[in-house]
Amino acid sequence: MNKQIKKSIGKIHLWLGLASGLVVFIVALTGSILVFEEEIDPFIHPEFYKVETVGKSRIPIDFAIQSLRKEYATDSINRIYTFNDPERTILVMGKNTKGNTFFFAVNPYTGKIVSSMEQKKHFFSIVNKLHRSLLLGETGKFITGCSCLIFIIILLSGLFLWWPKKLKNLKQRLTIKWNASFKRVNWDFHSTIGFYSFLFLLIIALTGLTWSFKWFENSLYYLMDGVAKKPSIKVANPPKSKLLSEETFFYQDIIDETNKIYSYQGNVQLRMPNDTINSILVTKENTERTIPNQSSIAYFDRYTARNIQIKPYESFTKGDKLRRLIYPIHTGSIYGLPTKIIAFLVCLFAASAPITGFLIWWGRKRKKH
Template sequence: MSDTITNSSAVDENQKETQADTSAGRPNAKPSKSGLYTIVWRWHFYAGILSAPILWMITITGAMYVFSTEISEWRDQALLKVSPQEEERVSYDRLREIAASHAASEDLEGMVVRSDPAHSVFFLAHIEGEPGNRADDQHQRIYLNPYDGSLLGTRIAEHDFFAVVLELHRSLMLGTTGRILSELVTCWGLILLASGFYLWWPRGKKNAGVWLPRIKGKFYAVLRDWHAVSGFYLLPLIGIIAFTGLFFTLVLGTGFNTTVKKMGHWPPEWFLTAEAPAPSPEAQPMKLDQVVPLFLEHSRSGEDAVAIRFAEKPELAHKAFYMIDDDKNSLRTVSVNQYTGEKFSILDPPDLPFLYRVRLWAVSIHMGKIFGMPTKILAMIASLGLLGLSVTGIWMWWKRRPTGRSGFPRAPLPQSLPAWGWALMIVVGILLPVAGVSILLICLLDWICFSQLRKKKAV
């Protein structure tokens, strides 16, 4: 947020002042503000440099995924849109038979329908991967024209462009290792925002470079202003998007989910297929043509994509999931007895326990779907804004880097950090455990490197 080599002369002066205090026989002198500024600036600098490559990947993929629904619907018009016909539609049971004939697996686990007559119907076939490894499982989408039963096309959901974008965003396509790295960079992104805000603080400055960026003058000064000032204005927006992203992470996200379950706020009926009363021996399952209209009755103004999961066993019910624009906070579930057509276990987000609703809110906010298009635009601005801050930070370091040298800041004196600063680092390490471990490793590496450097100078 603040320039990564910002005010280098001021930093040098801060270091000189601290060194002067020590050389004057006051090694225990009270830490100065300038010394604290140097430490914060140094951590801001290293965090920005080290997190940049992964941060760029996360922000670019995040900005792309925000409009995944709109782009996918435009791209897949040939699969999703059909011309309504006056003649009677093909029965859903016949469509199921047609889909089964085109499926790469015998396991047709569900279908997706809409009340909009201009929409196609697609079925979902579950393709198992390596035994015991569900991560290799795939899902084939089979798109059919409901008026003549013709095949519009097939697609493997996991191979879709935006599925790959999402996987890059969440785990860098590196599995568990990638998820930890993504969480680490997200945590450091929050630290960068906080430390950048401290470095931006006016400290007596009036206007230029504080509230408004300069557009004339030395290139470095202009670049620094746009980095710092835009960072200040974007801080709340980026902070919200980054913080809600932690609900997806391996350590903090899993920890939150575990806490929700322990407190009894995790609704199993939200996910699992509900059980229905035991059928009589002579009972026969209802036809899909009877079941689907029951589910469509709960569709909201034709905006919902109604995903129906077929009952896999006689004692289970059919279950439908309703969602508008992939917004988890709009998710509704309805279960239907496959023998009687009785509708039960109808759940909307307001019916869920509070802590689980917090999770849904976080997911929708992070994806920019909480209030539709306006928040999508804000989410994209947050992603691209954070990318811009990182790029300008690296640019400033490269611009001011001395010829033949790294341009990395020197280590401040140990007493430059006040007691409350150490306490703050401990609190941050506890609240953001992945970042806390990295802070310990960085401090250890820093101590080893500079200890060796001082030994060499002594020799």
């Protein structure tokens, strides 16, 4: 009976692997690249991240926004990213009159726009879309989500197949016989490294489901809060009032007020609403904490820059806090470089698994013939 069960699980493992192999390869390979996005992108585009000289004081970001509107025909500002690091540039995302989205790097000490890049041409934007949706939009997102579910089944069935019947065979399952034939080395690599990577890949795959399926995200909230995730809060903007005068620094006032509300060291992000109803959402990540992605929130009047509401990180529900942890866990950035290296290596193995698994199947098929 046990032999028959193992044979059936082996078939499930095989055919699910063959069916999802190409998608798993693409998602895992792009995932391994995205692990070190924060290290690679500044190397490729240093002008986007570092200023040549650190000045004595910063000038209001509004001067740069005015230049974007006049010189770059930027029709609307979508997001503004400011950083606690004195060497960092300010990043602005905006759309021009043709509807194309651009990233702009601004020197915070001079207000000069030092570089620009269209979002759809940015290397990591392309890799990220390939990773999440295979560049196929919502259809691709569904495909990668299903492949992620399949991959979890493959991991669990693989562990069952790896598990030795007798304790004396454990050492053999834990080592790779490098001096053996290619066929044996390939099998050892597939099964042994698969065992060592199992827990890490299972965590990465499970957290990855959060972006593909609402039911999985809701299950996290049920687990932590006992209720489903509440719709994202969008604080309504007060009725349109008198606009601030041109002499007032609108965006800089919002940034300064946020830093007064949350006095800890951190990076501030402004998100402009894409409608005429909601207010400006501002987040400030606390970089003083070891665990990343712990941000507090504030809402501001889109016409007067007046603070409407605040929501400190401490007031978040357990579900919200867990949701915030999903991204650093998924990318391996939760404990910095050590966990990033682990995530990078196991993602590379995951990318190789469909290949080594295919070679095992092909070798057995040829042997039968």
